[in-house]
Amino acid sequence: MLEPGVKKLIAPARKSMITTAIITSIGGTCAIVPYIAITEIAANWFRGSPSDTLWLWVGVAIVAVFANGLLYGIGLGVTHISEANLRYQLRRRLVQAFGRIPLGRVDQTSSGSIRKMVCDDTAAIHTLVAHLAGDAMNSITALVVGIGYLMWVDWQLTLLILGVWVLIFVVVTGTMMRGFTESTSQFSSAKTELSAATVEMVEGIKEIKNFQAAATARTRFDKARRYFAEISYQWLAASGKPMAIISSFFQPAVILVTIAPPTVWFVSKDWLEPAYALPFFMVGVGLPVGFLQFVQIMQHLFTANQAAQDTADLLDIPHQPDGPHTDGPGPKPGEVELTDVSFGYNPENPILRNVNLRIPAGSVTALVGPSGGGKTTIARLIARFYDVDAGAVKVDGLDVREVSNQWLLNQIAIVFQDIALAHDTVANNIALGNPQASRDEIVEAAKSACIHDRIMRLPHGYDTVIGGDGGFLSGGEKQRITIARAYLHNAPILILDEATAQTDPQSERDIHAALAALAKGKTVIIIAHRLATIAAADLIAVIGEPTASTSETSVLATGTHAELLERSETYRTMWEKQQEVAK
Template sequence: MKNYLYNISGGSPRSLWPSAIAAILDGIAKIIPAALLVDLFNTIYVSFAHPEIGLNTNRMWVVCLILFAWLLVEYAAYASLYDKTYLAAYSLSATGRLKLAEHIRHLSLGFFGKRDPGDLTNLILSDYGQVEHTISHNVPQLISAVVLPIMALTGLIWLDFRMALVMFIAVPLGVLLLWLTDTIQARLSENHVQAKNEAASRLQEYLTGIREIKAHNMSGKRFERLRLSFDRLKQASIRLEAIMGPMIMGAMLLTRSGMTLMIWTGSYLLVGGSLSLPVFLLFLLVGTKIFEPLTIVLMNYGEMRYSAYSAQRIMDVQQEQTMEGSADVTAAHPSIIFDQVTFGYEAQTPVLSGVSFTIKPKTITALVGASGSGKSTVTRLIARFWDIQAGTIYIGDQSIRTIAPEKLLQHISIVFQDVYLFQDTIGNNIRIGKMDATQAEIEAAAKRACCHDFISGLPQGYNTPVGEGGSTLSGGEKQRISIARALLKNASIILLDEATASLDPENEAAVQQAINALVADKTVILIAHRLKTIQNADNIIVLDQGRLVEEGTHDKLLNGQGIYSRLWHLQQQAEGWQVKT
């Protein structure tokens, strides 16, 4: 139970203490009226058993007044329980989601490569929703179901140990049945979560790729992957309920059989004269109050076990190791050194093997090579999206592993080939480069990026909203906004992933002009597909199958008659290509 509460609370079980105490007080408040009713019944019983004493009406009035007043106590106890449980549930869920999202931001991108896209969405939304519901509804009942029977047994055993033992003798049997089936429940919960994640991923894939689905006539029944994932989810849901339902009902029947045994035993003892009627009545009334939370907890056991798996999934991600490093970059314009770097997205399949080179400050270095040669990997390693398996990367005279990833990225601006814009205004998308930037600074960056004119021509200017991913803008417009971000950030290292590769001539000229403004007096590493754009680079690094095979200026490599020279001549020939009719 300790581990269960630890995982459910996101590692802070003390946050559940207020709601736990409130649950116990609420349970006690519900039991007290039973004792008062027994006293009321005993007063009436005594008057009939001993007519000479008469009916003590004063005592009856006092008990009735206490019962009425106790309604306010019960209301206050339940109100406190309600406030504390829901406050704990919503607070833990909200802070937990933010904490998990922040933790995920510090993880290597390799973590995301191992997870299905729908998995993390379900983790943050669905799994936390399950945990939130459990904290607000099931945890208080669980605490009451554990604490109140122990308190009741301790008190009732002094009245009549026979009745107390018979009442609770079946409870361990019901708990034992659930314990024996715990492994089955865990496996069913795991299978159901996996089926739910797969269905979410297939749905996300379906919506993201709807254009391709329509283009290839895969919509409707022909898109089997989506249908099969929902079918597997249905089967997993049916198995979860069908298998666990009878087991949980069996545990409930075993547990509640204690009430039946207690009534039978009490009747026998009552007839035999060894048990008084008021004590028998007290056991009946207290028993109904005690077995009510026990029954509810057993009824919700499947849901609690399911939420335990959800909580464990959350804790597993929270325990993922973040990237090391706490130092800041010390040099204003540091050099970048790769020293025998080996790296693979999968450890057994290296993408880079023993790569060594030096990028001097305030120079332009181009990365050239065929697809899959490792060009993009080099830029990602400079930004420390991943950690390498062997060798060392130096930023200035510091090993990159000693630098905090966030502090490193403060010195790096990246312009990707595929630009992503958030579902916000254009101005706020540019402001990502510098969150405290003024409107004047944003517009100045936009002018240098050659996008101020087209933004000003929009109906709401810089306040114009863009669709998710920038779906309302063209490729060239998104590229220029991305460059405006980088200009606003004003970092000393610029990483360019061939920003003009997929643009038309008019947009290419505008973006190229923006790039020229961006790279002035910076250390630039760019991935080049069209070699004519890098003729003036200070250094050109040629990669082939993850190895550095050539390095030098354009003229030097062209005279070397190697891979670069071959690629140059192939591109020169391709420029004259045209469709023949």
């Protein structure tokens, strides 16, 4: 019933679930005892037996009723506490897993999918842990004990009644539950897609509003919403119709119709004492209700099982292994080198081929070229967002696969075009790469990034929460916050991916001055589209689709600005087009 990955996932709660199963099983047994007591009282009454056992049976019935409620409550309390602890641990493990699996894998996972995994899927496990052992075992035990008692009273009548119920159930489920598993899987997938699209829509609401309703209708959110609605109807039809029909058949009034005729017949034939007809009207009427509860639990369990499997699959993603080097510089401090590097997000379709590029320590190297040529991919390989398919990437003369991830990220500060700020104070956002930094150091970093004056105009200065309480910043201002973060991180290697892309022309000059101060004494790798901003770089590498003339390598040419204007047609064409636009 449970996948191996799910069993492993809920293993920490296994002892609690077993304890609850035992407790609620005893409670389920107690649920039948009052009916046995009533039957025995009635039997003694009809037989004219002494009433000295009357109060004994009354006492047994009362104790059994209280014991059933008490044991059920205690049992579910145990698993609910265990589930709360497990959910907390799972969320911690998920967050930790995102820090240990390849950064590129995280980068490719939408924020909506991550939210569903961390919040929704872990919450769905609640049914699996908190109710599977308790509710299921309580229902099963009451069902089994009830049937066992009726079999003891009269096995022939019991089998006759059960045969009618089983026939009804088989006919309904056999004809109407087809495709339930497939529709549930599609429902889970559609829910994930809608969750991801919703988060992305909220994050891009300004752009969506800018293009009005006609464009919004064509967004991924609209498609996901429509698909989710369609799948929801199919899923509800696949699960709801059979349950509605079964429930209608198994209502007490209908069940009474299936019990009364054969029971009256057995009594009239003197095959059954009148007093012992009572269990069939009391216990028998309640058995299908317990069975329906069990079926409903199984439906919820199926959904929870799928959510748990998604969580287990994520936790089973192989962690990016740490290399043995954890401390101290390598043999070539500050140098970055790519040797015969080939890589593709899909290995069958490589983006980079046979890249050989040496970036000397303390130099400024620019990566330029057509969009999609692999410039940002090179930057991410240097930071080991991914491992190369072939060749090697070296930082400080050490293969990035031979160093710890912590060591590597301590050597590199990255300012990507995509801005990532936390819903936290300005000070904490700047200090992300150096949590031990003092307020004076944070302020100095902000001044160097030309953002201090703007911060001081916020409602609470450096203690203003970004995104709330008046802490709204423009794209260029957010970019300068990330530059201040990189300044405070003070890593020897600096990667700038279009760091001034979201700044206005007036502030761009100040940003370049800040970057010049930040880059002093560091190895700087700049990814740029505006060639005028990198014309003074020590080395420029033109990255693009390999051609026969480049011996099938993604590095089309390297050199200074003047050298590339003379011998790189790609670079010269890009420069001339940008100069024409600037006129």
